[in-house]
Amino acid sequence: MIYGTIPGVAKPVARMVMGVDNQDDLAQAAPLFDDYIERGGNCFDTARIYMRGGCEALFGEYLAKSGARDRIVLIGKGAHTPNCTPEAARSQLEQSLEALRTDRVDIYFLHRDNPQVPVGEFVDVLDALHREGRIGVFGGSNWSLERFRAANDYAKRTGKTGFTVLSNNLALARMIEPVWAGCISARDPEWLRYLEESGTALFAWSSTARGFFTGRGDPSRAAEEAEIARCWHAEDNFERRRRAIALAEAKGTSPVQIAMAWVLSQPFATFALSGPRTLEESRRNVEGLSADLTESERDWLDLKRDQP
Incomplete structure (x- = not known):
């Protein structure tokens, strides 16, 4: 396992x-x-909306039986559309803590x-929850750069705690x-520059x-893999895929591991969200952390240069 540090997370x-x-x-x-824990993993991602709280209840039961709470970093998310209000952030957090038995x-992520809610109202409630000791560091998931910046500008003006973590797509x-309605990527140059300059940590969903x-990404399988085709099929992406396959062959690894390495080799703190369904998938994901990329390889994969 490899680790990163986030100011405010012990x-x-x-x-x-x-x-x-x-x-x-x-x-x-x-x-x-x-x-996952035995292999050094210690960070788990939960959200109130997942299975209408069922996933939180399941993980809360796991924590109670395993006694693992003090060894892990626990992520919570709440106030998903259509209940995206400051009031929902507080009430759903209370429900989450009860379900998670902590x-x-x-x-914590919104x-x-x-956008109909003044950004300061979200900052106010999250700052209060932070001061109450119910949440550690916090930020937004699927937030635009404009609103994220506005949240931190408000926090700075008012002496509140600001957003220090983001969970948007990066792949x-x-x-x-968008994979789902309201989803936002952090892939555009402005977001990437902001993340590097601000020191904001990114928790990237759908990172591969x-x-x-x-094989599911092959153009010939567009009909049977409709979601992949809708969200990712484009000529520039097919070229990225071809390059990932070629580099994987040269390094003796898999294209998925190369794609994961691209996310984790960014010049700012990145963390990849993964939802394996089997032990084999989980172990393969952890093993994929061993793939290293040079800066030139990273840029070549992203079509920014002609040679790796």
Whole structure:
């Protein structure tokens, strides 16, 4: 496992983050969680909206039975559309803490933004929850750069705690259409420059483009892989895929691991969200952390130069 540091989070944070959004059976999920921890993983991603709170309840039961709470970094998310209000952020956090059987989450994200709400109202409630000790560092998921900056400008003016973490999409493949309504990528140059200059940590969802760098991303499979085709099929992405395949062959690894390495080799703190369904997938994801890229290889993969 490799780790990153986030100011305000006491523990080093595993850069491969275990998502719990696709788990509904503790008997099947517990071995995945145990194995991830045994391999050095310590960061788990939860959200109130996942299975209408069911995933939080499952993970809360796991924490109670395993006694692992003090060893992990716990991510929570709330206030997803259509309940994206400051009031919902507080009430849903209370529900999340009860389901998770804990009194605090280490990292908290507003799962969506609501531009109809003045950004300062979101900062006010998150700052209050932080001061109450219920959340550690916090930020936005699927937020625009304009609103994210505005949140921090407001926090600075008013002496409040600002946003220090972001959870938008980032992948080697450029997202053509949002995977889900309201999703935002941090892939444009302005976002990338801001992340590097501000020191904001990015928790990237769909960091390997949801299977685009496997056989499922082949153009010939567009009909059977409609979501991948809708979100990722474009000529520039096909060239990125071809280059990932070629570099994987040269390095003796897989295109997925190369795509993951591209995300993790950015010049700012990045953490990749992963939702494996089997032990094999989980172990393959962790093993993929060993793939290293040079700066020139990273730029070549992203079509910024002709040679790696």
